[in-house]
Amino acid sequence: MSAHAYKKKNPVWDWLTTVDHKKIGILYLASGAFFFLLGGLEAILLRVQLLYPEFDFVGAETFNQLLTMHGTTMIFLAAMPLVFGFMNAIVPLQIGARDVAFPFVNSLGFWLFSLGGVLLNLGWFMGGAPDAGWTGYAPLSTTSPGNGVDFYVLGLQISGIGTLIGGINFLVTIINMRAPGMTFMRMPLFTWSSFITSGLILFAFPALTIGLALLMFDRLFGSQFFAAEAGGNPIIYEHLFWIFGHPEVYILVLPAFGIFSEIIATFARKRLFGYSAMVFATALIGFLGFMVWVHHMFTVGLGPIANSIFAVATMLIAVPTGVKIFNWLFTMWGGKVSFPTANLFAVGFIPSFVLGGMTGVMLSVPPADYQYHDSYFVVAHFHYVIVGGVVFGLFAGMYYWWPKIFGTLLNEFLGKLHFWLFFIGFHLTFFPMHFLGLMGMPRRVYTYLSGQSLDEANFAATIGAFLMGLATIIMLWNIIQTSIKGKKAGNDPWDARTLEWAIASPAPEYNFAQTPLVRGLDAWWLEKRAGNKAMIAAEPLDDIHMPDSSILPLVLSIGLFIAALAAMYSNWVIAIGGLVITAVAMILRSVIDYHGYHIHKEDLPDEGREGK
Amino acid sequence: MKSNEAMTKLPANPERATLEGKNKFLGFWFFLGGETVLFASLFGVYLGLRNATNGGVTSNELFELPLVFIATMLLLSSSLTSVFATMALKTNHFKRMIGWFVVTGLLGLAFLGLEIYEFNHYVHEYGHTIQSSAWGSAFYTLVGTHGAHVFVGISWITILIVRNLRRGMDLYTAPKFYLFALYWHFIDVVWIFIFTVVYLMGKVG
Numbered sequence: 001m002s003a004h005a006y007k008k009k010n011p012v013w014d015w016l017t018t019v020d021h022k023k024i025g026i027l028y029l030a031s032g033a034f035f036f037l038l039g040g041l042e043a044i045l046l047r048v049q050l051l052y053p054e055f056d057f058v059g060a061e062t063f064n065q066l067l068t069m070h071g072t073t074m075i076f077l078a079a080m081p082l083v084f085g086f087m088n089a090i091v092p093l094q095i096g097a098r099d100v101a102f103p104f105v106n107s108l109g110f111w112l113f114s115l116g117g118v119l120l121n122l123g124w125f126m127g128g129a130p131d132a133g134w135t136g137y138a139p140l141s142t143t144s145p146g147n148g149v150d151f152y153v154l155g156l157q158i159s160g161i162g163t164l165i166g167g168i169n170f171l172v173t174i175i176n177m178r179a180p181g182m183t184f185m186r187m188p189l190f191t192w193s194s195f196i197t198s199g200l201i202l203f204a205f206p207a208l209t210i211g212l213a214l215l216m217f218d219r220l221f222g223s224q225f226f227a228a229e230a231g232g233n234p235i236i237y238e239h240l241f242w243i244f245g246h247p248e249v250y251i252l253v254l255p256a257f258g259i260f261s262e263i264i265a266t267f268a269r270k271r272l273f274g275y276s277a278m279v280f281a282t283a284l285i286g287f288l289g290f291m292v293w294v295h296h297m298f299t300v301g302l303g304p305i306a307n308s309i310f311a312v313a314t315m316l317i318a319v320p321t322g323v324k325i326f327n328w329l330f331t332m333w334g335g336k337v338s339f340p341t342a343n344l345f346a347v348g349f350i351p352s353f354v355l356g357g358m359t360g361v362m363l364s365v366p367p368a369d370y371q372y373h374d375s376y377f378v379v380a381h382f383h384y385v386i387v388g389g390v391v392f393g394l395f396a397g398m399y400y401w402w403p404k405i406f407g408t409l410l411n412e413f414l415g416k417l418h419f420w421l422f423f424i425g426f427h428l429t430f431f432p433m434h435f436l437g438l439m440g441m442p443r444r445v446y447t448y449l450s451g452q453s454l455d456e457a458n459f460a461a462t463i464g465a466f467l468m469g470l471a472t473i474i475m476l477w478n479i480i481q482t483s484i485k486g487k488k489a490g491n492d493p494w495d496a497r498t499l500e501w502a503i504a505s506p507a508p509e510y511n512f513a514q515t516p517l518v519r520g521l522d523a524w525w526l527e528k529r530a531g532n533k534a535m536i537a538a539e540p541l542d543d544i545h546m547p548d549s550s551i552l553p554l555v556l557s558i559g560l561f562i563a564a565l566a567a568m569y570s571n572w573v574i575a576i577g578g579l580v581i582t583a584v585a586m587i588l589r590s591v592i593d594y595h596g597y598h599i600h601k602e603d604l605p606d607e608g609r610e611g612k
Numbered sequence: 613m614k615s616n617e618a619m620t621k622l623p624a625n626p627e628r629a630t631l632e633g634k635n636k637f638l639g640f641w642f643f644l645g646g647e648t649v650l651f652a653s654l655f656g657v658y659l660g661l662r663n664a665t666n667g668g669v670t671s672n673e674l675f676e677l678p679l680v681f682i683a684t685m686l687l688l689s690s691s692l693t694s695v696f697a698t699m700a701l702k703t704n705h706f707k708r709m710i711g712w713f714v715v716t717g718l719l720g721l722a723f724l725g726l727e728i729y730e731f732n733h734y735v736h737e738y739g740h741t742i743q744s745s746a747w748g749s750a751f752y753t754l755v756g757t758h759g760a761h762v763f764v765g766i767s768w769i770t771i772l773i774v775r776n777l778r779r780g781m782d783l784y785t786a787p788k789f790y791l792f793a794l795y796w797h798f799i800d801v802v803w804i805f806i807f808t809v810v811y812l813m814g815k816v817g
Contacts (some may be wrong), residue, residue: 101635164646172639176631202642206650214657214753223742223749224666225657231664232746236657243653590768591775593784 017549019103020509024110025089026405031114032081038121039073040472042066047429047465050458053450063446064131065148069121071134072152075248076159077117079386082394083255084113084166087194089405091170093500093507094191096179096516096523096535099547101172104589108553109166115561116159122565123151133444135241138226138234142218147568150219154564157212158557160205167201170194179499180538181518185279188498188522189272192279193258196286197251203290204247211240220567235300242293250289253385254282256393257324260346263400264328266496267343268335271522274327281320281327288317298369307366314364321357325350340494341415345396348423349388356384359434374444377437383430395422395475403493407506408486414478418471425467432457497525502535510544513604543598550594556585622704622781627790629783636787644798651802654757655809658750662814666745669738671814680811683726684803687762690719691800698793706781709789710773716796717769720762727759751810758806761799768792 018024046066049057058066092100100106123129130152132141141149174195178187187195214237217223224230226237265272272278294302294310328350339347359381363369372378395418402410436457441448448454492501502524503512516535520526527535563578623629628637662671697712731752734740742752769792776785 102639105639168639168642168646171642172635176635176638202646203649206646207653209650210653210657214749217742217749217753221742223753224664224744224746225661225749225753227746230746231661231666232749233660233664236660240653240657587771590771590788 013551014549016554017107017551019107019547019549021088021092021100021103021106022405022507022509024106025085025087027110027114028081028085028088029405031117032078032085035073035077035117036082037472037476039070039078040469042070042073044465044469046070047462049446050448051462052459053448053455055447058446060446061131064444065123065129067444068130068133068152069124072120072130072156073117074386075134075252076156077120079252079390079394080163081113081117083197083252083390084109084163086190086259086394086397086401087170087197087255090401090500091191091194092173092177093404093503093511094188094498095174095177095182096499096512096518097173097177098511098515098544099177100169101176102169103547104550104553104594105165105169107550108556109162109169111553111557112162112560113159113166114162115557116155116157116162118155119158119561119564120151120155122155123148126151135245136212136215136237137241138215138218138237139228141215142226149215150568153212153216153219154568157209157216158560158564160208160212162557163201164205164209167198167205170198171202174198179512179515179518182499182523183518185276186518186521186523188258189261189275189278189282190255190258190498193254193261193282196282197254200247200251200254200286200289204244204251207240208244208248211237211244214240220570235297238297238300239293242296243290246293246296247286247289249385250285253389253393254286256349256390256397257282259393259397259400260328260349262496262498263342263346263396264331265522266400266494267340267346268332268337269495270331270335271497271525272327273330273333274323275521277323278327281323284320285317288313288320292317295364295369298366299373304366311364311366315361318357318361325354325357340399341410341412341419342396342400342494344416344419345392345399348419349392349396352384352388352392352423352426356381356388359384372437374442375437376433376441376443379443380430380433380437383433387426387430395419400494401500402482403489404500404505404507406483406486407489408482409489409493410482410486411478414474414481418475418478421467421471421474425464425469425471428464428467429461430464432460436461492524495528497522499523499535502527508605510546510599513544514541515539541601541604543600544604545596545598547596548594550589552585552589556582556589559583559585622783622786625702626704626781626783626786627701628787630787633783633787636791640791640794644794647798651754651757651805654750654754655805658754658809661746661750662810664746664750666747668745668748669740671747671810674734674738674740675811675814677811677815679726679730680807683723683730684807686719686723686726687800687803690716690723691797693719694793694796698790701781701786701789701793704781709781710777713769713773713789713792717766717773720766720796724759724762724766727755727762731756755806755810758799758802761802765792765796765799768795 015023015027045058046063049055049063051057088100088106092098121129126147128146128148130136130148132144132149132152136149136152141152174187174191214223214225218225218227224232226232226234228234261272261278291313292310294306295314298307337343359377363372363378363381399410399415402408436454439453441454448458489505491503491505494501499516499518500507502516514537516523517538519536524535559578559581561578562581563575566572566574566578628634693712693715697709697716700709700712740748742749772788772792776788779785
């Protein structure tokens with residue numbers, strides 16, 4: 001049996017079949033980064049089109065496809081997998097677990113997501129990308145000619161299923177797999193926010209599943225859900241989309257909040273201020289996130305009562321969010337604050353996000369929203385929260401956890417250059433958009449006229465986009481440099497507080513040779529203060545059970561991919577063939593026994609936990 | 613009675629005795645939570661569109677309660693037999709459990725047959741299709757999604773029984789059967805809502 005564990009594996013096969021959460025995390029991060037670059041490129045093309053009034057760079061039709069794909073890619077194919085990447089790479093380590101609850105499901109979630117993402121982007125090469133906006137409102141989406149929107153509907157459906165099962169996996173992992181002593185109220189904030197985000201995924205994504213399924217039925221099978229002439233009602237789609245869509249915002253930003261909480265506490269060298277208030281605020285934001293979807297639909301005309309209720313619920317969210325902002329500030333207050341790149345992004349996030357939060361409160365007032373609706377003011381608002389919150393969080397997390405994931409340190413000089421260029425470019429792009437919106441420039445329109453005082457702000461916004469592009473190139477250069485000749489990081493390069501820093505960098509495949517005993521909040525920091533060189537073990541050294549790797553998740557996902565692609569062209573034989581592949585893979589998974597294998601204790605490195 | 617079959621040592625709740633079983637148990641409950649939102653969305657859509665008949669046949673003219681009553685009884689009975697199977701699982705009577713699950717699957721199959729007959733009847737006698745009106749779209753999507761769940765359930769229990777018939781009950785197989793029972797209860801509960809919201813309200817609402 002132990003021969004199995006040390007058999008040399010073909011690296012390509014290994015990556016295709018892995019069920020190791022750390023490798024799946026890297027897969028998520030890599031594909032998320034790829035889609036982030038793609039979405040960024042689309043954004044830059046959009047901004048070039050808007051560089052001058054009545055400029056003709058890509059034209060109206062391509063502009064619609066670019067703006068649809070920019071939004072869809074950034075939300076579903078960049079931010080989501082990057083969040084999942086960090087959850088995979090870090091959460092099991094933070095709770096002292098050897099693995100996630102469902103390694104197979106975890107791998108399946110990744111392959112479904114990534115093949116769904118590929119399918120979504122195939123439209124570019126097969127007669128036109130989706131062009132009905134990232135929200136895909138009916139009847140625009142149901143009547144859009146060609147197959148563009150089909151790629152949107154089926155690609156998102158497949159990747160959405162992947163996200164949903166990933167969420168279930170993390171809920172169970174966090175509830176059932178915590179090390180002895182790791183009570184709920186000792187969990188690091190990133191684990192907490194991943195937990196609540198997973199709950200939001202579980203209850204929000206099925207609404208999207210239905211919304212997309214109904215769109216698919218209307219487009220492929222001639223049903224009448226959203227066809228007003230046959231008694232259908234397109235408002236239903238808007239409800240379904242936003243019942244999912246608003247929690248989605250929190251699904252993205254809560255893990256970013258968790259990342260900031262880790263980083264700010266680590267680099268202030270202080271325990272996080274108001275830990276339990278932070279946990280409660282996170283849970284409250286998650287709960288209220290389901291109560292506010294109608295604020296995206298104030299101008300639909302649902303009436304003053306509905307609008308008022310949802311307006312008040314929306315304003316309420318500012319309270320727990322404010323709690324979090326002040327707790328971060330108080331964590332830094334009186335601390336010994338240092339500013340490596342990770343903390344620059346964290347501290348830069350605070351004023352940027354507060355600006356986005358303020359415009360959010362402005363937008364929550366229905367009469368005012370009638371003025372802002374569908375203008376660049378909204379574009380400014382959500383980029384301030386998504387870029388200023390989520391993207392800053394992901395960058396901060398990258399600089400902070402890179403040594404734990406890859407074992408090397410990113411270059412700090414290039415990192416700081418990345419931060420400052422990105423920070424300045426970000427504000428240069430999106431700050432003027434507030435005023436563009438207030439002056440009446442509508443969103444999603446491919447050009448504007450000169451002589452309406454819109455020229456300068458648009459020009460500035462495009463320059464800002466170039467700066468963000470440059471910053472991203474510097475980040476890429478940093479990553480390439482670090483991969484080739486990066487400085488080796490020790491186990492704990494930041495003198496940090498949580499469990500993942502108690503083990504080798506990168507973590508061995510079994511994470512913890514012995515499950516650690518957790519004796520309080522900031523478990524690793526406590527042991528270091530007590531003069532211990534390692535965590536106290538909660539169990540004797542023993543053989544370690546490992547899950548079997550499997551190619552079935554990939555096969556299952558490819559089956560669905562084939563089925564979806566064939567269905568778009570009404571090639572039902574091939575579509576059913578694809579579904580058969582998926583069904584056979586599921587049946588094989590059920591009937592083959594996966595008992596896993598053991599790494600014998602004699603084969604562990606000395607003292608186990610010191611991997612190197 | 614195979615009294616000595618029950619003598620082999622298994623803990624009180626064999627489906628949750630291992631960490632793997634515990635994980636599956638909890639994960640499946642979460643999955644059913646997600647499924648609840650899925651069906652809730654479909655019910656919402658149905659309630660929004662149930663009078664959008666596009667000038668065609670109405671629910672009051674279409675539905676025949678005797679047929680639906682028989683289908684409901686079949687499915688409710690299958691839920692009861694799956695409870696018997698679960699009780700046999702907990703007391704470690706493997707063959708009795710398999711027997712009850714076979715009955716459960718057969719009742720499900722009968723239900724599915726009635727549903728196919730019903731849909732066929734509506735399409736050919738009344739011209740009520742997924743394309744004929746927004747109500748038709750909502751009806752076939754909601755009831756059809758439930759029917760697809762029944763179909764998946766029947767396939768699932770068939771595979772489980774065939775695969776594990778010779779193996780018997782242990783801590784590895786117990787969670788597999790238990791989860792099927794959970795799933796089966798869930799689609800039964802969904803049917804009770806369909807019966808009320810679609811058929812009863814369609815007749816008298």
